[in-house]
Amino acid sequence: MEWRFFKANASREFSFHDLHGEIHSLMDAVEVLREVTAVHSAQPVVVLDEFDRMLDPKERNLFADLVKQLGDKKVPVTFFFTGVGETLSELLGAHPSAIRQFETVNLEKLDWTARWEIARKAADEFGVHIDDAICVRLAAVSDGYPYYVHLITEKLLWRLWEEDEVVSSVEWPQYHAAIRDAIESINGELRRPYEKATRHRGEEYEEVLWAAADSDYLDRHLKDIYTSYGYVMRQLAHRAEHLSYEDFTAVVRKLRSPSCDEILAVSKVHNIQKNGWITYRENLLRGYVRMQAESKGVELLGEREAPKPTIHVSGGRGKSGTYFGPSIPKGVHLGKSRR
Numbered sequence: 001m002e003w004r005f006f007k008a009n010a011s012r013e014f015s016f017h018d019l020h021g022e023i024h025s026l027m028d029a030v031e032v033l034r035e036v037t038a039v040h041s042a043q044p045v046v047v048l049d050e051f052d053r054m055l056d057p058k059e060r061n062l063f064a065d066l067v068k069q070l071g072d073k074k075v076p077v078t079f080f081f082t083g084v085g086e087t088l089s090e091l092l093g094a095h096p097s098a099i100r101q102f103e104t105v106n107l108e109k110l111d112w113t114a115r116w117e118i119a120r121k122a123a124d125e126f127g128v129h130i131d132d133a134i135c136v137r138l139a140a141v142s143d144g145y146p147y148y149v150h151l152i153t154e155k156l157l158w159r160l161w162e163e164d165e166v167v168s169s170v171e172w173p174q175y176h177a178a179i180r181d182a183i184e185s186i187n188g189e190l191r192r193p194y195e196k197a198t199r200h201r202g203e204e205y206e207e208v209l210w211a212a213a214d215s216d217y218l219d220r221h222l223k224d225i226y227t228s229y230g231y232v233m234r235q236l237a238h239r240a241e242h243l244s245y246e247d248f249t250a251v252v253r254k255l256r257s258p259s260c261d262e263i264l265a266v267s268k269v270h271n272i273q274k275n276g277w278i279t280y281r282e283n284l285l286r287g288y289v290r291m292q293a294e295s296k297g298v299e300l301l302g303e304r305e306a307p308k309p310t311i312h313v314s315g316g317r318g319k320s321g322t323y324f325g326p327s328i329p330k331g332v333h334l335g336k337s338r339r
Contacts, residue, residue, distance in 0.1 A: 004031055029066055034075045044077045052083030057093040064092045071101045084283065090271070109144025118146070119153045128160060129169040137175070140301040140332060141294050143213075143287040148182070152291075155181040179295050183288075190288045193281070197260040204243055205260075207232050208251045210293040212264060212278060213286045214300045217336050219267040219279045222249055224337040228300075231338045235298045252278060301332055 023029055037044050054060055067079055081102075085091035088104050110118075116135035123130050130138075138156075142148035156178035160167045167174075198205045207229065212220070214228035226248055233242050243251065255264040256278075263285065267277035280286050290300050 004035070026062070026065060026069060030069045030073055030075060033070060033077050034073065037076050045080065046077060047080045047082070049082050051081045052085055052091060060091075060093045067101050110142075110146060110149065111144070112139050115139035115142055115144060115149050118149045119156070122153050122157060123170070126157065126160070128157075128167060131170065134170055134172065134175050136332060137294070137299065137302070140299075141179070141287065141290045143216075143283075143290060145284060145287050147284075148287040148291070151182045151185070152178055155179075155185070176295065179291055183291050183295055186288055186291075190285060193261040193263045193285060194288060194292065197255055197263045203239065204247075204251055205255065206292070206296075207236070207239075208243075208248065208255065209263065209289050210298055210300060212252075212280065213289040213293070214333075214338075215336055216301070218283060219274070219277050220336050222252065222276050222278060225252075225278060227338040232293070232298055232300075 023032060048063070051060075051063075063081075070077060070079075081091065083091050088102060092102070116130075116139045119135060119138055120130055138149070138152055142152065156170065156175060159174045159178050159181070160170065163174075194209070197209065208225075211225050211229035211232050214231060215224075223245075226245055229243070229248060233239055252264060254260055256262055256266065262281050264278055265281045267274045267279045280289075293300050
């Protein structure tokens with residue numbers, strides 16, 4: 001094998017800076033990876049996380065071209081691209097001939113069963129019971145993302161550990177304290193857009209953001225979000241003044257602007273904007289927004305007048321003796337609009 005970038009006996013080590021100065025073309029990159037596969041391992045793997053944060057479509061296309069050339073040259077290296085996108089073309093912006101090199105794996109959010117099972121199984125290990133109603137709120141706030149479920153559960157267990165006496169069941173004050181702890185320790189990338197959109201602004205900015213997260217639907221019409229705004233305001237007894245629909249839409253427009261980090265955006269279908277439809281710029285932000293609302297006494301995705309929920313499923317029991325499963329529990333609102 002002829003070596004261009006690495007010595008055959010691997011006696012010399014190249015730093016990233018060294019190689020960066022020697023790679024001038026796509027084929028140079030292919031050759032570097034070909035040599036890497038010869039000295040690295042039997043099945044080298046390259047992981048490119050949060051690929052959607054690469055905003056320049058030309059740069060994305062270069063990666064797609066690289067993978068295509070690696071396939072054509074039969075270089076035995078596997079690439080994993082992870083990122084947020086409706087389609088592979090949206091994520092990579094690649095030509096169909098390059099896309100054929102990829103296998104798409106769509107990661108769905110956790111269903112309701114999986115959400116509260118994570119919390120319940122962790123609590124069971126410590127001999128602690130979590131009430132159905134608290135499980136439902138934890139599941140609703142998490143928005144189906146494992147990151148939030150694990151984070152809130154971790155903070156909840158630490159709260160129980162810090163109690164002066166042995167705890168056998170979770171109480172509401174401990175749950176709400178865990179929510180506040182989770183907010184404090186959240187990833188800065190998730191905290192920053194929310195803070196930029198709400199800091200030094202009126203309370204209505206937070207309230208509109210909460211309303212936009214009051215559904216499992218990612219895309220909602222402004223009129224539907226406004227019904228959620230009414231639901232939010234009914235839970236805030238101290239807020240006597242409510243925005244008119246015109247003022248509400250003005251706040252939404254502001255939240256779509258760069259001054260608010262464009263935390264909200266106009267929904268798109270096949271890259272065509274849907275006028276009057278709104279979504280979060282990043283779906284993962286919705287869980288953080290729900291935690292913020294929960295910490296201030298606003299229960300999104302909930303119906304306060306609903307009876308205490310009991311979680312049911314056909315199948316096995318948890319150690320707590322309660323059946324829990326895939327059906328949506330009472331007290332959870334999943335529609336696009338509220339009455």
